[in-house]
Amino acid sequence: MTARAAAMRYRHPGRDLRIIAVAGAYGKTTTSLLLGGILQEAKVPVVTMTSQGCYFNGQPLPLRYDGGAQSLQHALAKAKQKKADVVIVELSERLLESHVLATVPIEMAIVTSDDPTAQALLRQPANYAVLPSGFEVDGLSVAPHQAISFGTDDLAEAKIATTRLLRGGTEIELVIDHQTKLELATYLVGKANVMNIAAAVAGAYVLAADIETFQEGIAKLEKVRGNFEKVAADRPYVIYSDHAVHATSVELALASAHELAKRRLLVALDGSVELGSFETVKSLSDRLVLVGEEREERGVESVATAGEALEVIFRAAKKDDFVLLLGAEFTKTDDSGQSLVERMIEGTGE
Template structure:
């Protein structure tokens, strides 16, 4: 489906609080369209963006009566359909043109010089870094990021140039809507087993995506990972490899962690680009930065501006985000919900806070992922001193799935001596309140509502 924007004045968003959706709301509102919509009553970080930055009026709760006859276009989250959302059903009944979020994003993206950032891990941070470098370098991009970027207080940039940078999600076949001119591929570890039943099917979706890059475009790929290198072999465009390994085109050298910052040199094709610094913890974020630099360098971004953008980069919401303190214990919220993400996040915590006892409060996300990767999850907590597993946070499409958090705890005890099961967030907050002190670091970890643990401890 294409959209004739000359015939559109008012757009209604079903699921308006989603980070990607609110980015579209901002882009389209800045272009002069009337925007409104609806979502659940659950609190999101995007509430403040909608109310205080965009002054958008929206409903909390879904009701068919919200779908008025003056709406020209409905954009809906892929979490909703006519079977589970009365507003979708009402819009279809009234024959109002409808389009999904990824379709709408694709329409905007494909009309520009589109740069897509994809991969199992790191795509949110890498997208934000790349867009911030482009902004700092005067390339004035439009950008859509899957979380709030702290410097922007938003998940979007609305630029005037032909560049558009997006975080491209592989789930539910969304790649089919995007025709990129250039792509960053960070990783391709099997995920979303409810949609990709096998590792090969997951890998195939990335292969098909990089094959869409035209010959005059290019692919920036992590050269330290065998699965990304295999995928890159199918690309018909120029391929640029980045990483710590000696065979990479853009190579990270002389890595140091000092005074709460990461320092590293970058070399491209035998030429030293300079020494860079990063406040974000973890070598995985150095890799994310290298990917953003490799792409920016291809567009002749000024190296000084690249350095400035990275050294001042504050990160994104729910990515090792400092929430506050409780009894002197540091409270962190993190989105990690895949075994590798858990490992690198806990390793970063251990490196940055070597003298603190690290608590990981993990909320498994979706029954299908937990069941498919149960063994990997059980072995991912090595760098935590204490582990608490909450009940599984099911997706909108599932309520159970033949696995329980107790199964994870029992298996994890084979590899870790301090793992326990606490069912609910409120019980975890009550338990931790009396356990933690100045020697502790608590990481609330997962893609559900586990952030309420850190917020709950902070507000006590």
């Protein structure tokens, strides 16, 4: 079904909703859920549609959202029935290719990082935009005074002033609009999540949500599957997994683990990971295991499968080491909801 046919079938439900589209190479799901938490705390009826499920005011919503035009229009119709005010949509490549964006009015475009979907989103008409500071786009449809930036530099309107990484969460100080200071704490770990929080806060600020609700709204989200997630294991070392595959997100995850490690940092990267600057990856790791990539260098070991990588890493890990497992193969789950890492720890993996 074409995008216009789907919109007509469901009587253009998006016209009665404030739609926020979130795009980027990484950070989309977490930013969407964080913004949903803030709006929920601000008593704004909100539906959040992500690759990890759909939610109405934080509660799971039994909707089938596969990124297609028909499923989006169906979900928007359900959101309208529930009297939602805002719908947050994680933009996928499939949704973009369906040309559905031309059939829905976009209140706000949020870009977490650069990729073709982000560039395409910013060329669509929208009332507001949230962008990484210094982000370059060809043909931005939003007027400059209707865009807000986030980042660590002085020009960012949602500036990350200070960050304290902990193994159980992160503490952040943000400065909004160069004057309003916010102290935030989250259960989410890592530098990438600091950027996600800044993007979500910037979006909530533009939507005129009560600033007093930002702290509790951010704290609502305790974890996101595959997002710098601690793996439960009765071992003398800690294990974290992250589905980062984009070169920048990989480097952010490595930098976070390097800062949190008490002793050695042992890293395994599966075949889905973009290495980017290999020297940076290597310099942050005390031991590096690569799946499916041959490199004859000291401190780097190549194996054929993710299962073999886990065997090597777990055999090498000692007390107080930090094990970081990066890539989709380590975080994807089976029908029982377990990842390969969890199965290996329980002794039922490959």
